[in-house]
Amino acid sequence: MSQLQKRIRNFCIIAHIDHGKSTLADRILERTGTLSRGEMRDQVLDSMDLERERGITIKAHAIRIDYKDATGHEWALNLIDTPGHVDFSYEVSRSLAACEGALLVVDASQGIEAQTIANFYLALEHDLAIVPVLNKIDLPNARTEAVKEALCDLTGESPENVFEISARTGEGVDELLDRMTDLIPPPAGREEDPLQALIFDSVFDRFRGVNIYLRLMQGRVRSGDTIRFLATGDERVVDEVGVFRLKRVPREELCAGEVGYILAGIKQIRHAQVGDTVTLSREGAVEALPGFQEPKPMVFSGMFPTDPGEYDLLRDALEKLHLNDAAITFEPESSEALGFGFRCGFLGMLHLEVVQERLEREYDLNLISTIPSVVFRAILNDGSVKRVDNPRHLPDPGEIERIEEPIVDARIITPTEYMGNVNKLIGEKRGVHKEMEYLEPTRVQLRFELPLAEVVLDFYDRLQSVTRGYASYDYEHSGFTTSDMVRLDVLVNGEPVDALSIIVHREKAYSWGRQLTGRLKELIPRQMYQVAIQAAIGTKVIARETVSAYRKDVIAKCYGGDITRKRKLLEKQKEGKKRMKQIGSVQIPQEAFLAVLRVNDDKGK
Amino acid sequence: MTTRENSYGIFVALPPPGDSPAEAVLAGEIASPPIPFPTKGRCTDLYVDSKRSSPFPGGRAAGEIAPLAELIRRHAPPERSFEIEAAGEETGPLCNQAVLFRDAGFNRICLAAPVGGSALLVRSIDAARCAGIDRIAVEHPFARVGESAADERERLAAAVEAGAEHISLVERADRTVGEEEWLRRYRATSDFLRRRGFLRYEIAHFSLPGRESAHVLRVFRCGTVVGFGPGAVSRKGRLRVRRPADDVASTPFTRKEAGETISAEEKAWEEFSLGIRLAEGVDIGTITAHPGRSFRDALIGAVEALAASGWLERVGDRVRLSRKGIPLADKIAADMLP
Ligand SMILES: Nc1nc2c(ncn2[C@@H]2O[C@H](COP(=O)(O)OP(=O)(O)OP(=O)(O)O)[C@@H](O)[C@H]2O)c(=O)[nH]1
Ligand SMILES: [Mg+2]
Numbered sequence: 009m010s011q012l013q014k015r016i017r018n019f020c021i022i023a024h025i026d027h028g029k030s031t032l033a034d035r036i037l038e039r040t041g042t043l044s045r046g047e048m049r050d051q052v053l054d055s056m057d058l059e060r061e062r063g064i065t066i067k068a069h070a071i072r073i074d075y076k077d078a079t080g081h082e083w084a085l086n087l088i089d090t091p092g093h094v095d096f097s098y099e100v101s102r103s104l105a106a107c108e109g110a111l112l113v114v115d116a117s118q119g120i121e122a123q124t125i126a127n128f129y130l131a132l133e134h135d136l137a138i139v140p141v142l143n144k145i146d147l148p149n150a151r152t153e154a155v156k157e158a159l160c161d162l163t164g165e166s167p168e169n170v171f172e173i174s175a176r177t178g179e180g181v182d183e184l185l186d187r188m189t190d191l192i193p194p195p196a197g198r199e200e201d202p203l204q205a206l207i208f209d210s211v212f213d214r215f216r217g218v219n220i221y222l223r224l225m226q227g228r229v230r231s232g233d234t235i236r237f238l239a240t241g242d243e244r245v246v247d248e249v250g251v252f253r254l255k256r257v258p259r260e261e262l263c264a265g266e267v268g269y270i271l272a273g274i275k276q277i278r279h280a281q282v283g284d285t286v287t288l289s290r291e292g293a294v295e296a297l298p299g300f301q302e303p304k305p306m307v308f309s310g311m312f313p314t315d316p317g318e319y320d321l322l323r324d325a326l327e328k329l330h331l332n333d334a335a336i337t338f339e340p341e342s343s344e345a346l347g348f349g350f351r352c353g354f355l356g357m358l359h360l361e362v363v364q365e366r367l368e369r370e371y372d373l374n375l376i377s378t379i380p381s382v383v384f385r386a387i388l389n390d391g392s393v394k395r396v397d398n399p400r401h402l403p404d405p406g407e408i409e410r411i412e413e414p415i416v417d418a419r420i421i422t423p424t425e426y427m428g429n430v431n432k433l434i435g436e437k438r439g440v441h442k443e444m445e446y447l448e449p450t451r452v453q454l455r456f457e458l459p460l461a462e463v464v465l466d467f468y469d470r471l472q473s474v475t476r477g478y479a480s481y482d483y484e485h486s487g488f489t490t491s492d493m494v495r496l497d498v499l500v501n502g503e504p505v506d507a508l509s510i511i512v513h514r515e516k517a518y519s520w521g522r523q524l525t526g527r528l529k530e531l532i533p534r535q536m537y538q539v540a541i542q543a544a545i546g547t548k549v550i551a552r553e554t555v556s557a558y559r560k561d562v563i564a565k566c567y568g569g570d571i572t573r574k575r576k577l578l579e580k581q582k583e584g585k586k587r588m589k590q591i592g593s594v595q596i597p598q599e600a601f602l603a604v605l606r607v608n609d610d611k612g613k
Numbered sequence: 614m615t616t617r618e619n620s621y622g623i624f625v626a627l628p629p630p631g632d633s634p635a636e637a638v639l640a641g642e643i644a645s646p647p648i649p650f651p652t653k654g655r656c657t658d659l660y661v662d663s664k665r666s667s668p669f670p671g672g673r674a675a676g677e678i679a680p681l682a683e684l685i686r687r688h689a690p691p692e693r694s695f696e697i698e699a700a701g702e703e704t705g706p707l708c709n710q711a712v713l714f715r716d717a718g719f720n721r722i723c724l725a726a727p728v729g730g731s732a733l734l735v736r737s738i739d740a741a742r743c744a745g746i747d748r749i750a751v752e753h754p755f756a757r758v759g760e761s762a763a764d765e766r767e768r769l770a771a772a773v774e775a776g777a778e779h780i781s782l783v784e785r786a787d788r789t790v791g792e793e794e795w796l797r798r799y800r801a802t803s804d805f806l807r808r809r810g811f812l813r814y815e816i817a818h819f820s821l822p823g824r825e826s827a828h829v830l831r832v833f834r835c836g837t838v839v840g841f842g843p844g845a846v847s848r849k850g851r852l853r854v855r856r857p858a859d860d861v862a863s864t865p866f867t868r869k870e871a872g873e874t875i876s877a878e879e880k881a882w883e884e885f886s887l888g889i890r891l892a893e894g895v896d897i898g899t900i901t902a903h904p905g906r907s908f909r910d911a912l913i914g915a916v917e918a919l920a921a922s923g924w925l926e927r928v929g930d931r932v933r934l935s936r937k938g939i940p941l942a943d944k945i946a947a948d949m950l951p
Contacts (some may be wrong), residue, residue: 537922559792571883
């Protein structure tokens with residue numbers, strides 16, 4: 009191992025959402041003088057607008073730190089800040105593959121939460137050295153001792169190895185930095201061996217093409233080298249190599265153990281797939297690294313431009329976004345109600361929201377998204393299996409032998425006082441209790457099996473409301489189970505509105521039908537005709553609401569010689585109409601397609 | 614009732630009283646109106662509106678009406694049908710000056726019926742008739758929140774009794790009773806007036822036979838109007854000019870930049886949405902001759918659909934709002950906006 013390599017430490021910061029990862033990264037960057045005062049700001053690594061606005065990390069961010077410790081030793085640290093939300097755990101697992109160690113951060117006022125556990129196990133799977141860190145000890149309601157005990161229980165560490173810090177005040181951060189270099193091993197792998205590097209992320213840049221983020225397991229690479237991608241066999245000449253320091257910092261070469269980037273004029277992301285292994289063409293064969301499991305979209309929703317003329321723009325935008333977010337899937341879809349759009353797959357509801365927001369904001373589109381659906385399996389009479397991610401594509405009930413729905417293993421952590429509420433909620437959501445474990449005397453971890461469909465819709469909101477925001481949850485896909493699912497259609501004046509169909513459990517169909525029709529009644533403005541809104545399973549109507557017809561819309565006298573004034577008023581009326589979709593003879597406002605999701609009004613984080 | 618192509622109306626909006634410079638300009642202008650347009654055709658009605666002030670309220674000398682009289686003299690065609698109307702928001706001053714108006718050549722007067730009692734209105738009508746103006750129109754506040762149907766009816770009956778030949782229902786968008794109540798009152802008012810010989814020639818305008826307001830008809834048939842005075846609107850074909858609220862000196866239709874040329878579609882829309890309100894209806898064939906194809910098709914398609922479901926009805930080769938369609942006039946118009 010070279011002298012240089014001995015001084016490299018690659019680590020990521022993992023934690024439950026909001027436990028202070030990005031803030032800890034700030035302190036580390038500050039203490040090591042990595043960024044100038046001018047560059048520094050709170051959660052500086054959260055560079056996307058959306059991250060800054062929502063105050064959460066969405067994408068993993070890597071940064072190279074040159075650190076001189078108290079004894080004068082110089083270190084090259086690669087820090088990767090990761091997101092905490094369950095939807096983005098794919099980001100975490102890729103980051104882990106580039107590291108030897110992980111700082112497992114726990115908020116001392118909150119305690120162990122669901123993603124603390126999930127991320128801990130992820131790090132363990134990757135064989136990383138785990139450094140337990142208790143954060144926010146400055147908070148008056150920090151339960152430092154109790155949480156420390158729980159953290160020790162989880163990780164098997166002894167209490168004296170748990171760091172106590174405040175990422176806000178900086179307390180304990182120096183000591184952590186100082187000791188970290190001992191606790192995390194240097195990267196293995198020899199510089200002399202043929203290049204073997206793992207692509208753990210990629211970002212598309214309009215000017216330079218695909219930025220490949222990689223971790224060199226062995227070997228070295230410099231500009232001018234010809235590299236080969238093992239998965240595709242593609243070869244490219246490297247234009248530039250370097251490390252990240254908010255921006256790209258070009259370097260002469262990257263060596264075994266380092267984390268950095270390569271630019272090779274690649275215009276299409278499929279030529280540089282995340283998880284692929286890169287080698288030098290002249291050095292011949294190396295083994296492909298394990299790579300990553302393809303992220304599996306869990307939630308599907310139709311995305312339609314409100315202006316049909318923007319279909320092509322939407323496609324372009326999705327393609328571009330896909331370059332930076334491989335977890336999105338999309339394929340063309342057409343709806344009678346909404347026109348042409350795309351059926352898109354997401355990792356979860358937050359992911360869906362983030363993607364929609366980015367599309368609207370970064371690409372200036374106006375979108376309608378339909379009710380999210382999970383992927384069902386229809387086992388047909390002839391034994392074949394049809395994957396159904398869109399309620400409209402559910403075959404005729406006569407052809408179906410049974411329907412299977414995806415289920416998840418869910419972990420919920422809650423203060424014991426809300427256990428009753430949580431159990432009740434789980435019952436409502438068709439969950440099956442599996443086990444329970446005390447993390448602290450007053451905090452308990454419950455394990456359930458739950459249908460994914462119940463989790464995606466409003467589970468988070470409901471859980472937060474029954475536990476006053478004190479519970480957290482995490483889940484993992486665990487298979488399929490046969491369920492009595494039916495397709496619930498919505499009809500407006502007898503015309504089915506394809507975009508509002510949903511696959512639900514038969515027992516839930518009635519309450520869904522009532523809620524949906526009730527909500528639509530509020531949202532569909534009165535028109536010249538009476539509007540009947542029905543929810544039906546097949547031909548059987550299970551709920552019905554009526555929007556009465558307009559009785560009057562006229563102001564008797566038109567002002568004198570000036571119709572312009574009147575026209576202005578009517579134009580306002582028409583403004584609203586623009587955002588309507590015509591279904592048969594009925595105009596449905598676009599919010600209707602969204603608002604049916606918002607079962608309770610206090611949605612949000 | 615057919616539109617006379619070569620006729621136009623003059624619309625005069627009066628400036629606020631006491632605003633002497635403006636008044637002087639207006640007076641001067643009216644005295645010798647620099648009307649470059651229309652070059653041919655004849656003025657068949659003159660409508661003097663004073664929404665922002667009472668016309669010539671108390672104390673003004675007859676001489677102040679002289680410019681108007683001059684205007685009238687210049688434009689009055691020999692035939693007697695020429696209609697010269699003064700309309701004001703306040704009834705009192707208007708009737709106090711009735712003699713002056715008569716002397717200036719006015720032959721029609723439009724009085725606003727105050728809410729809350731009919732005594733003043735009746736007195737005003739009498740005053741106007743005594744002065745020799747026998748064509749009396751009444752603006753009847755309609756379906757207003759705070760006034761009972763019975764009180765409203767009492768006012769209307771008094772106006773009719775006193776000899777009004779023309780009733781306009783005026784409504785305030787922000788002060789109108791609920792829908793069901795509106796529908797009831799509208800029906801009852803229409804029936805009441807019909808029984809007294811009034812025809813509904815436009816959905817808010819009723820008159821004894823032959824006593825329609827030339828000005829109202831002109832507006833709803835989208836005819837040519839030359840406007841004077843602050844905020845007055847002139848229109849000819851697709852050209853619109855609105856005079857600035859503080860400017861009375863400029864000449865309509867000469868200063869192009871002050872105007873707006875609406876599109877053929879917008880013009881068709883205006884003709885449609887105003888025309889269907891008239892009892893005579895509107896000729897869809899004529900109004901769809903000019904706009905672009907997609908609008909024309911949409912309009913023709915919508916008319917068919919609306920007629921099929923009973924919102925519009927055909928009268929010969931014209932269409933108008935049906936009884937059922939009248940309460941939705943604005944909705945239908947809004948839906949058809951280009
Ligand atoms: N009092 C106190 N607040 C802290 C501390 N560390 C972080 N915070 C606050 O906790 C909130 C969340 O901090 P972040 O650093 O964004 O948390 P995160 O773990 O990166 O969150 P995600 O990236 O969304 O998972 C912010 O308001 C921080 O200011 C601390 O040591 N003490
Ligand atoms: Mg963060």
